Amino acid sequence: TAPGARTAPSLLARREASFAEVQEHYYDAPPQIERGWREHLVGTDGRVYLDMVNNVTPLGHGHPGVADAVARQLRRLNTNSRFHYAAVVEFSERLAALLPEPLDTVFLVNSGSEAADLAIRVALAATGRRDVVSVLESYHGWTYGSDAVSTSIADNPNALATRPDWVHPIEAPNPYRGRYRGADAARYAPEAAAAIRELAAAGRPPAAFIAETFTGNAGGIPLPDGYLAEVYAAVRAEGGLAIADEVQAGYGRLGEWFWGFEQQGVVPDVVAVAKAMGNGHPLGAVITSREIAARFRTQGYFFSSTGGSPASSVAGLAVLDGYAEEGLQQHAAETGAYLKGLLEELQTRHPLIGTVHGLGLYLGVEFVRDRETLEPATEETAAICDRLLELGVVMQPTGDHQNVLKTKPPLVITRESCDFFVAMLDRVLAEGW
Ligand code: PMP
Numbered sequence: 001t002a003p004g005a006r007t008a009p010s011l012l013a014r015r016e017a018s019f020a021e022v023q024e025h026y027y028d029a030p031p032q033i034e035r036g037w038r039e040h041l042v043g044t045d046g047r048v049y050l051d052m053v054n055n056v057t058p059l060g061h062g063h064p065g066v067a068d069a070v071a072r073q074l075r076r077l078n079t080n081s082r083f084h085y086a087a088v089v090e091f092s093e094r095l096a097a098l099l100p101e102p103l104d105t106v107f108l109v110n111s112g113s114e115a116a117d118l119a120i121r122v123a124l125a126a127t128g129r130r131d132v133v134s135v136l137e138s139y140h141g142w143t144y145g146s147d148a149v150s151t152s153i154a155d156n157p158n159a160l161a162t163r164p165d166w167v168h169p170i171e172a173p174n175p176y177r178g179r180y181r182g183a184d185a186a187r188y189a190p191e192a193a194a195a196i197r198e199l200a201a202a203g204r205p206p207a208a209f210i211a212e213t214f215t216g217n218a219g220g221i222p223l224p225d226g227y228l229a230e231v232y233a234a235v236r237a238e239g240g241l242a243i244a245d246e247v248q249a250g251y252g253r254l255g256e257w258f259w260g261f262e263q264q265g266v267v268p269d270v271v272a273v274a275k276a277m278g279n280g281h282p283l284g285a286v287i288t289s290r291e292i293a294a295r296f297r298t299q300g301y302f303f304s305s306t307g308g309s310p311a312s313s314v315a316g317l318a319v320l321d322g323y324a325e326e327g328l329q330q331h332a333a334e335t336g337a338y339l340k341g342l343l344e345e346l347q348t349r350h351p352l353i354g355t356v357h358g359l360g361l362y363l364g365v366e367f368v369r370d371r372e373t374l375e376p377a378t379e380e381t382a383a384i385c386d387r388l389l390e391l392g393v394v395m396q397p398t399g400d401h402q403n404v405l406k407t408k409p410p411l412v413i414t415r416e417s418c419d420f421f422v423a424m425l426d427r428v429l430a431e432g433w
Contacts, residue, residue: 036061
Protein backbone atom coordinates (compact mmCIF):
# COMPACT_ATOMS: atom_id res chain seq x y z
CA THR A 1 0.00 0.00 0.00
CA ALA A 2 1.33 3.45 -0.90
CA PRO A 3 2.22 5.59 2.12
CA GLY A 4 -0.79 7.54 3.28
CA ALA A 5 -3.23 5.39 1.30
CA ARG A 6 -6.34 4.43 3.26
CA THR A 7 -7.12 0.77 3.68
CA ALA A 8 -10.78 -0.20 3.75
CA PRO A 9 -12.02 -1.07 7.24
CA SER A 10 -12.38 -4.80 7.80
CA LEU A 11 -15.81 -6.38 7.88
CA LEU A 12 -15.31 -6.93 11.62
CA ALA A 13 -14.55 -3.23 12.17
CA ARG A 14 -17.65 -2.31 10.16
CA ARG A 15 -19.74 -4.72 12.23
CA GLU A 16 -18.44 -3.20 15.44
CA ALA A 17 -19.07 0.32 14.14
CA SER A 18 -22.66 -0.35 13.16
CA PHE A 19 -23.78 -2.69 15.97
CA ALA A 20 -24.46 -1.57 19.52
CA GLU A 21 -21.45 -2.49 21.64
CA VAL A 22 -23.54 -4.81 23.81
CA GLN A 23 -24.11 -7.13 20.85
CA GLU A 24 -21.07 -9.31 21.25
CA HIS A 25 -19.65 -11.78 18.76
CA TYR A 26 -18.09 -15.14 19.49
CA TYR A 27 -14.26 -14.93 19.76
CA ASP A 28 -11.97 -11.89 19.68
CA ALA A 29 -10.91 -12.74 16.14
CA PRO A 30 -13.86 -14.66 14.72
CA PRO A 31 -13.57 -16.48 11.40
CA GLN A 32 -15.84 -15.00 8.73
CA ILE A 33 -18.27 -17.74 7.85
CA GLU A 34 -20.23 -17.86 4.64
CA ARG A 35 -21.97 -21.21 4.45
CA GLY A 36 -22.92 -24.23 6.46
CA TRP A 37 -23.73 -27.86 5.78
CA ARG A 38 -25.15 -30.25 8.39
CA GLU A 39 -22.93 -29.90 11.51
CA HIS A 40 -20.25 -27.95 9.67
CA LEU A 41 -19.58 -24.27 8.99
CA VAL A 42 -17.30 -23.05 6.21
CA GLY A 43 -15.21 -19.86 6.43
CA THR A 44 -14.48 -17.45 3.60
CA ASP A 45 -10.94 -18.83 3.67
CA GLY A 46 -12.31 -22.29 2.90
CA ARG A 47 -11.69 -23.69 6.38
CA VAL A 48 -14.29 -26.10 7.70
CA TYR A 49 -15.39 -25.92 11.34
CA LEU A 50 -17.33 -28.47 13.35
CA ASP A 51 -20.23 -26.58 14.99
CA MET A 52 -20.69 -28.06 18.46
CA VAL A 53 -22.91 -25.31 19.87
CA ASN A 54 -25.76 -24.75 17.43
CA ASN A 55 -29.04 -25.92 18.92
CA VAL A 56 -31.07 -23.71 16.57
CA THR A 57 -30.42 -26.00 13.58
CA PRO A 58 -31.31 -29.55 14.62
CA LEU A 59 -31.50 -30.67 10.95
CA GLY A 60 -28.13 -29.07 10.33
CA HIS A 61 -27.06 -26.03 8.36
CA GLY A 62 -28.28 -25.49 4.80
CA HIS A 63 -31.06 -28.07 5.04
CA PRO A 64 -32.52 -28.38 1.52
CA GLY A 65 -35.99 -29.45 2.69
CA VAL A 66 -36.47 -26.34 4.85
CA ALA A 67 -34.82 -24.03 2.31
CA ASP A 68 -36.96 -25.29 -0.57
CA ALA A 69 -40.20 -25.19 1.44
CA VAL A 70 -39.63 -21.59 2.55
CA ALA A 71 -38.44 -20.43 -0.89
CA ARG A 72 -41.47 -21.98 -2.61
CA GLN A 73 -43.82 -20.44 -0.06
CA LEU A 74 -42.26 -16.98 -0.30
CA ARG A 75 -42.88 -17.02 -4.05
CA ARG A 76 -46.44 -18.15 -3.62
CA LEU A 77 -47.90 -16.36 -0.61
CA ASN A 78 -46.66 -14.82 2.61
CA THR A 79 -48.99 -12.88 4.85
CA ASN A 80 -50.24 -12.76 8.42
CA SER A 81 -52.30 -15.28 10.31
CA ARG A 82 -55.46 -13.19 10.33
CA PHE A 83 -55.86 -14.54 6.81
CA HIS A 84 -57.05 -18.10 6.40
CA TYR A 85 -54.59 -20.53 4.77
CA ALA A 86 -53.71 -24.19 5.19
CA ALA A 87 -50.09 -24.10 6.42
CA VAL A 88 -50.81 -22.39 9.74
CA VAL A 89 -53.62 -24.84 10.52
CA GLU A 90 -51.54 -27.88 9.56
CA PHE A 91 -48.54 -26.73 11.56
CA SER A 92 -50.59 -25.82 14.65
CA GLU A 93 -52.28 -29.25 14.55
CA ARG A 94 -48.98 -31.08 14.21
CA LEU A 95 -47.38 -29.04 16.99
CA ALA A 96 -50.28 -29.58 19.37
CA ALA A 97 -50.20 -33.32 18.57
CA LEU A 98 -46.68 -33.43 20.00
CA LEU A 99 -47.98 -32.38 23.43
CA PRO A 100 -49.99 -34.33 25.99
CA GLU A 101 -53.56 -33.47 26.98
CA PRO A 102 -54.80 -30.87 27.81
CA LEU A 103 -52.19 -28.84 25.89
CA ASP A 104 -54.01 -28.42 22.60
CA THR A 105 -54.12 -24.68 21.85
CA VAL A 106 -51.32 -22.89 20.03
CA PHE A 107 -50.12 -19.27 19.75
CA LEU A 108 -47.41 -18.81 17.09
CA VAL A 109 -44.66 -16.20 17.53
CA ASN A 110 -41.14 -15.62 16.18
CA SER A 111 -38.64 -16.38 18.91
CA GLY A 112 -37.96 -17.86 22.32
CA SER A 113 -38.09 -14.47 24.00
CA GLU A 114 -41.53 -13.83 22.57
CA ALA A 115 -42.68 -17.30 23.59
CA ALA A 116 -41.47 -16.91 27.20
CA ASP A 117 -42.91 -13.40 27.38
CA LEU A 118 -46.28 -14.50 26.03
CA ALA A 119 -46.33 -17.50 28.38
CA ILE A 120 -45.97 -15.09 31.31
CA ARG A 121 -48.70 -12.83 29.95
CA VAL A 122 -51.00 -15.83 29.52
CA ALA A 123 -50.41 -16.74 33.18
CA LEU A 124 -51.00 -13.16 34.38
CA ALA A 125 -54.21 -13.01 32.36
CA ALA A 126 -55.43 -16.42 33.50
CA THR A 127 -54.84 -15.74 37.20
CA GLY A 128 -55.34 -11.99 37.46
CA ARG A 129 -52.09 -11.83 39.42
CA ARG A 130 -48.74 -10.15 38.84
CA ASP A 131 -46.03 -12.10 40.68
CA VAL A 132 -43.84 -14.77 39.05
CA VAL A 133 -41.36 -17.22 40.56
CA SER A 134 -38.29 -18.07 38.49
CA VAL A 135 -35.08 -20.00 39.11
CA LEU A 136 -31.60 -18.56 39.59
CA GLU A 137 -28.99 -19.03 36.82
CA SER A 138 -31.74 -18.97 34.17
CA TYR A 139 -32.11 -17.16 30.88
CA HIS A 140 -35.54 -16.76 29.26
CA GLY A 141 -35.05 -13.95 26.72
CA TRP A 142 -34.53 -10.27 26.02
CA THR A 143 -38.05 -8.79 25.97
CA TYR A 144 -39.19 -6.93 29.09
CA GLY A 145 -41.09 -9.86 30.59
CA SER A 146 -38.74 -12.68 29.57
CA ASP A 147 -35.73 -10.63 30.69
CA ALA A 148 -37.41 -9.82 34.02
CA VAL A 149 -37.49 -13.51 34.97
CA SER A 150 -33.93 -14.11 33.68
CA THR A 151 -31.46 -14.39 36.54
CA SER A 152 -28.24 -15.60 34.91
CA ILE A 153 -25.32 -13.44 35.93
CA ALA A 154 -23.36 -14.79 32.96
CA ASP A 155 -25.84 -13.05 30.66
CA ASN A 156 -26.27 -9.98 32.87
CA PRO A 157 -23.84 -9.33 35.74
CA ASN A 158 -26.42 -6.97 37.30
CA ALA A 159 -29.28 -9.42 36.99
CA LEU A 160 -29.86 -10.06 40.65
CA ALA A 161 -29.84 -6.42 41.70
CA THR A 162 -32.15 -5.28 38.94
CA ARG A 163 -35.09 -7.73 38.76
CA PRO A 164 -38.49 -6.02 39.03
CA ASP A 165 -40.28 -6.55 42.34
CA TRP A 166 -42.84 -8.94 40.80
CA VAL A 167 -40.07 -11.48 40.12
CA HIS A 168 -39.14 -13.88 42.93
CA PRO A 169 -36.04 -15.95 42.15
CA ILE A 170 -35.48 -19.26 43.93
CA GLU A 171 -32.30 -21.26 44.31
CA ALA A 172 -30.91 -23.16 41.30
CA PRO A 173 -31.30 -26.88 42.04
CA ASN A 174 -27.75 -27.72 40.93
CA PRO A 175 -26.87 -31.22 42.18
CA TYR A 176 -23.17 -30.85 41.26
CA ARG A 177 -22.02 -27.57 42.78
CA GLY A 178 -25.11 -26.17 44.51
CA ARG A 179 -25.83 -26.11 48.26
CA TYR A 180 -27.27 -29.65 48.12
CA ARG A 181 -25.26 -32.20 46.17
CA GLY A 182 -25.80 -35.76 45.03
CA ALA A 183 -28.64 -37.46 46.91
CA ASP A 184 -29.12 -34.29 49.01
CA ALA A 185 -30.39 -32.54 45.85
CA ALA A 186 -33.83 -33.93 46.78
CA ARG A 187 -33.96 -31.08 49.33
CA TYR A 188 -34.25 -28.30 46.72
CA ALA A 189 -37.87 -29.05 45.80
CA PRO A 190 -39.40 -28.85 49.32
CA GLU A 191 -37.55 -25.56 49.88
CA ALA A 192 -38.83 -24.17 46.59
CA ALA A 193 -42.36 -25.27 47.51
CA ALA A 194 -42.01 -23.56 50.90
CA ALA A 195 -40.85 -20.33 49.21
CA ILE A 196 -43.98 -20.39 47.01
CA ARG A 197 -46.22 -20.93 50.06
CA GLU A 198 -44.50 -18.06 51.90
CA LEU A 199 -45.08 -15.75 48.97
CA ALA A 200 -48.77 -16.62 49.00
CA ALA A 201 -48.95 -16.19 52.77
CA ALA A 202 -47.38 -12.75 52.39
CA GLY A 203 -50.26 -11.75 50.08
CA ARG A 204 -48.36 -12.18 46.79
CA PRO A 205 -49.57 -15.54 45.46
CA PRO A 206 -47.70 -16.17 42.20
CA ALA A 207 -49.36 -16.19 38.80
CA ALA A 208 -46.74 -18.69 37.69
CA PHE A 209 -43.58 -20.62 38.27
CA ILE A 210 -41.36 -20.47 35.14
CA ALA A 211 -38.35 -22.74 34.65
CA GLU A 212 -36.39 -24.60 32.04
CA THR A 213 -37.32 -28.26 32.36
CA PHE A 214 -33.65 -29.19 32.16
CA THR A 215 -31.13 -26.55 33.14
CA GLY A 216 -29.76 -25.70 29.73
CA ASN A 217 -28.17 -22.33 30.31
CA ALA A 218 -26.64 -23.47 33.59
CA GLY A 219 -24.66 -26.17 31.78
CA GLY A 220 -26.90 -28.97 30.54
CA ILE A 221 -27.78 -30.32 33.97
CA PRO A 222 -30.92 -32.42 34.51
CA LEU A 223 -33.17 -31.25 37.36
CA PRO A 224 -33.19 -33.51 40.43
CA ASP A 225 -35.72 -36.35 40.10
CA GLY A 226 -39.17 -35.26 41.19
CA TYR A 227 -38.24 -31.56 41.33
CA LEU A 228 -40.85 -30.26 38.91
CA ALA A 229 -43.58 -32.55 40.26
CA GLU A 230 -43.21 -31.04 43.72
CA VAL A 231 -42.76 -27.41 42.65
CA TYR A 232 -45.61 -27.56 40.09
CA ALA A 233 -47.87 -29.03 42.80
CA ALA A 234 -46.93 -26.20 45.15
CA VAL A 235 -47.62 -23.41 42.66
CA ARG A 236 -50.91 -25.02 41.60
CA ALA A 237 -51.97 -25.43 45.23
CA GLU A 238 -51.67 -21.63 45.52
CA GLY A 239 -53.70 -21.10 42.32
CA GLY A 240 -50.75 -20.36 40.00
CA LEU A 241 -49.65 -21.97 36.74
CA ALA A 242 -46.60 -24.03 35.78
CA ILE A 243 -44.74 -22.61 32.76
CA ALA A 244 -42.17 -24.86 31.06
CA ASP A 245 -39.48 -23.10 29.04
CA GLU A 246 -38.61 -25.73 26.42
CA VAL A 247 -36.80 -23.27 24.14
CA GLN A 248 -33.48 -25.08 24.55
CA ALA A 249 -34.26 -28.44 26.09
CA GLY A 250 -37.31 -29.39 24.06
CA TYR A 251 -37.81 -30.69 20.52
CA GLY A 252 -36.01 -34.01 20.72
CA ARG A 253 -32.57 -32.87 21.81
CA LEU A 254 -32.72 -34.89 25.04
CA GLY A 255 -33.05 -38.05 22.95
CA GLU A 256 -35.25 -40.32 25.01
CA TRP A 257 -37.68 -37.45 25.66
CA PHE A 258 -39.08 -35.05 23.08
CA TRP A 259 -39.81 -32.53 25.85
CA GLY A 260 -37.78 -31.88 28.99
CA PHE A 261 -40.92 -32.03 31.13
CA GLU A 262 -41.44 -35.68 30.10
CA GLN A 263 -38.10 -36.54 31.68
CA GLN A 264 -39.50 -35.07 34.93
CA GLY A 265 -42.80 -36.96 34.57
CA VAL A 266 -44.98 -33.82 34.65
CA VAL A 267 -47.35 -31.92 32.36
CA PRO A 268 -47.04 -28.11 32.54
CA ASP A 269 -49.93 -25.66 32.13
CA VAL A 270 -48.12 -23.51 29.56
CA VAL A 271 -45.19 -24.46 27.31
CA ALA A 272 -42.85 -22.01 25.53
CA VAL A 273 -40.90 -23.37 22.56
CA ALA A 274 -38.75 -21.90 19.76
CA LYS A 275 -35.18 -22.35 18.44
CA ALA A 276 -35.20 -25.87 16.95
CA MET A 277 -38.72 -25.68 15.56
CA GLY A 278 -37.72 -23.43 12.63
CA ASN A 279 -34.19 -24.82 12.06
CA GLY A 280 -33.01 -21.19 12.10
CA HIS A 281 -36.12 -19.63 10.56
CA PRO A 282 -37.71 -17.34 13.21
CA LEU A 283 -40.47 -19.42 14.80
CA GLY A 284 -41.71 -19.86 18.34
CA ALA A 285 -44.88 -20.96 20.07
CA VAL A 286 -46.84 -21.04 23.28
CA ILE A 287 -49.00 -24.10 23.79
CA THR A 288 -51.56 -24.31 26.57
CA SER A 289 -55.03 -25.66 27.30
CA ARG A 290 -58.12 -24.24 25.60
CA GLU A 291 -59.42 -23.03 28.95
CA ILE A 292 -56.27 -21.10 29.89
CA ALA A 293 -55.91 -19.69 26.35
CA ALA A 294 -59.49 -18.43 26.52
CA ARG A 295 -58.68 -16.36 29.62
CA PHE A 296 -56.16 -14.37 27.54
CA ARG A 297 -59.25 -12.51 26.28
CA THR A 298 -58.96 -10.30 29.33
CA GLN A 299 -55.87 -8.84 27.59
CA GLY A 300 -57.70 -8.22 24.32
CA TYR A 301 -56.71 -9.95 21.08
CA PHE A 302 -53.48 -11.70 20.30
CA PHE A 303 -51.85 -10.90 16.99
CA SER A 304 -48.31 -11.17 15.61
CA SER A 305 -47.68 -9.94 12.06
CA THR A 306 -45.20 -12.66 11.19
CA GLY A 307 -45.87 -15.28 13.87
CA GLY A 308 -47.37 -18.27 12.03
CA SER A 309 -46.99 -16.69 8.60
CA PRO A 310 -47.23 -19.10 5.65
CA ALA A 311 -43.42 -19.08 5.30
CA SER A 312 -42.90 -19.74 9.03
CA SER A 313 -45.56 -22.43 9.10
CA VAL A 314 -44.06 -24.34 6.15
CA ALA A 315 -40.65 -24.02 7.81
CA GLY A 316 -42.13 -25.61 10.93
CA LEU A 317 -43.72 -28.39 8.89
CA ALA A 318 -40.51 -29.06 6.94
CA VAL A 319 -38.58 -29.32 10.21
CA LEU A 320 -41.01 -31.89 11.59
CA ASP A 321 -40.78 -33.82 8.29
CA GLY A 322 -36.99 -33.74 8.59
CA TYR A 323 -37.14 -35.09 12.15
CA ALA A 324 -39.29 -37.99 10.98
CA GLU A 325 -37.29 -38.74 7.82
CA GLU A 326 -33.94 -38.64 9.59
CA GLY A 327 -35.12 -40.27 12.85
CA LEU A 328 -33.53 -37.37 14.72
CA GLN A 329 -34.85 -37.95 18.22
CA GLN A 330 -33.58 -41.54 18.15
CA HIS A 331 -30.32 -40.33 16.64
CA ALA A 332 -29.97 -37.78 19.47
CA ALA A 333 -30.42 -40.55 22.04
CA GLU A 334 -27.87 -42.90 20.43
CA THR A 335 -25.28 -40.38 19.29
CA GLY A 336 -25.63 -38.44 22.55
CA ALA A 337 -24.93 -41.59 24.58
CA TYR A 338 -21.94 -42.33 22.33
CA LEU A 339 -20.54 -38.81 22.75
CA LYS A 340 -21.11 -38.80 26.51
CA GLY A 341 -19.22 -42.09 26.76
CA LEU A 342 -16.24 -40.61 24.91
CA LEU A 343 -16.25 -37.53 27.14
CA GLU A 344 -16.47 -39.61 30.29
CA GLU A 345 -13.44 -41.56 29.11
CA LEU A 346 -11.59 -38.23 28.71
CA GLN A 347 -12.60 -37.34 32.26
CA THR A 348 -10.65 -40.38 33.55
CA ARG A 349 -7.47 -38.97 31.99
CA HIS A 350 -7.84 -35.20 32.45
CA PRO A 351 -8.38 -33.94 36.02
CA LEU A 352 -9.65 -30.59 34.72
CA ILE A 353 -12.90 -32.31 33.70
CA GLY A 354 -14.92 -32.29 36.92
CA THR A 355 -17.93 -33.99 35.40
CA VAL A 356 -19.89 -34.47 32.19
CA HIS A 357 -23.50 -33.31 32.56
CA GLY A 358 -26.43 -33.94 30.32
CA LEU A 359 -28.74 -36.14 28.34
CA GLY A 360 -29.01 -36.91 24.64
CA LEU A 361 -27.27 -34.24 22.60
CA TYR A 362 -27.41 -31.64 25.37
CA LEU A 363 -24.19 -32.22 27.26
CA GLY A 364 -22.03 -30.02 29.48
CA VAL A 365 -18.34 -30.68 30.14
CA GLU A 366 -17.61 -28.87 33.42
CA PHE A 367 -14.02 -27.77 34.08
CA VAL A 368 -12.78 -27.41 37.66
CA ARG A 369 -9.35 -26.62 39.11
CA ASP A 370 -9.93 -29.03 41.95
CA ARG A 371 -12.39 -31.90 42.09
CA GLU A 372 -12.85 -31.44 45.84
CA THR A 373 -13.40 -27.67 46.05
CA LEU A 374 -14.96 -27.52 42.53
CA GLU A 375 -13.21 -24.20 41.95
CA PRO A 376 -14.44 -23.23 38.46
CA ALA A 377 -11.76 -23.23 35.75
CA THR A 378 -13.19 -20.14 34.06
CA GLU A 379 -10.08 -18.74 32.34
CA GLU A 380 -9.04 -22.22 31.27
CA THR A 381 -12.45 -22.80 29.67
CA ALA A 382 -12.13 -19.62 27.60
CA ALA A 383 -8.60 -20.57 26.50
CA ILE A 384 -9.72 -24.11 25.62
CA CYS A 385 -12.51 -22.74 23.42
CA ASP A 386 -10.05 -20.42 21.64
CA ARG A 387 -7.63 -23.28 21.04
CA LEU A 388 -10.44 -25.57 19.84
CA LEU A 389 -11.30 -22.98 17.20
CA GLU A 390 -7.72 -23.14 15.90
CA LEU A 391 -8.20 -26.90 15.60
CA GLY A 392 -11.50 -26.49 13.72
CA VAL A 393 -14.13 -26.83 16.47
CA VAL A 394 -16.67 -24.15 17.39
CA MET A 395 -17.36 -24.38 21.13
CA GLN A 396 -18.39 -21.83 23.77
CA PRO A 397 -18.50 -21.64 27.59
CA THR A 398 -21.80 -21.49 29.48
CA GLY A 399 -23.08 -21.29 33.07
CA ASP A 400 -22.78 -18.61 35.74
CA HIS A 401 -19.05 -19.44 36.09
CA GLN A 402 -18.52 -19.78 32.33
CA ASN A 403 -16.71 -23.07 33.00
CA VAL A 404 -18.94 -25.53 31.15
CA LEU A 405 -18.62 -26.42 27.46
CA LYS A 406 -22.10 -25.97 25.96
CA THR A 407 -22.15 -29.16 23.96
CA LYS A 408 -25.30 -29.01 21.84
CA PRO A 409 -24.52 -29.62 18.16
CA PRO A 410 -27.03 -29.95 15.32
CA LEU A 411 -28.87 -33.23 15.96
CA VAL A 412 -27.65 -34.67 12.65
CA ILE A 413 -24.08 -34.88 13.98
CA THR A 414 -22.30 -38.09 13.00
CA ARG A 415 -20.19 -40.34 15.21
CA GLU A 416 -17.16 -39.35 13.11
CA SER A 417 -17.73 -35.71 14.06
CA CYS A 418 -18.10 -36.70 17.73
CA ASP A 419 -14.78 -38.57 17.45
CA PHE A 420 -13.16 -35.50 15.91
CA PHE A 421 -14.46 -33.19 18.65
CA VAL A 422 -13.27 -35.46 21.43
CA ALA A 423 -9.87 -36.03 19.77
CA MET A 424 -9.35 -32.27 19.51
CA LEU A 425 -10.47 -31.71 23.11
CA ASP A 426 -8.12 -34.49 24.23
CA ARG A 427 -5.28 -32.82 22.34
CA VAL A 428 -5.98 -29.38 23.83
CA LEU A 429 -6.20 -30.76 27.36
CA ALA A 430 -2.94 -32.69 26.84
CA GLU A 431 -1.22 -29.49 25.74
CA GLY A 432 -1.35 -27.75 29.04
CA TRP A 433 -4.06 -28.44 31.55
N1 PMP B 1 -35.45 -19.42 26.79
C1 PMP B 1 -34.31 -20.11 26.85
C2 PMP B 1 -34.18 -21.24 27.81
C3 PMP B 1 -33.23 -19.76 26.03
O1 PMP B 1 -32.08 -20.45 26.10
C4 PMP B 1 -33.36 -18.68 25.12
C5 PMP B 1 -32.23 -18.27 24.19
N2 PMP B 1 -30.97 -18.65 24.51
C6 PMP B 1 -34.58 -18.00 25.10
C7 PMP B 1 -35.59 -18.39 25.94
C8 PMP B 1 -34.77 -16.83 24.17
O2 PMP B 1 -34.86 -17.27 22.86
P1 PMP B 1 -34.58 -16.31 21.61
O3 PMP B 1 -33.10 -16.04 21.59
O4 PMP B 1 -35.06 -17.11 20.44
O5 PMP B 1 -35.37 -15.06 21.78
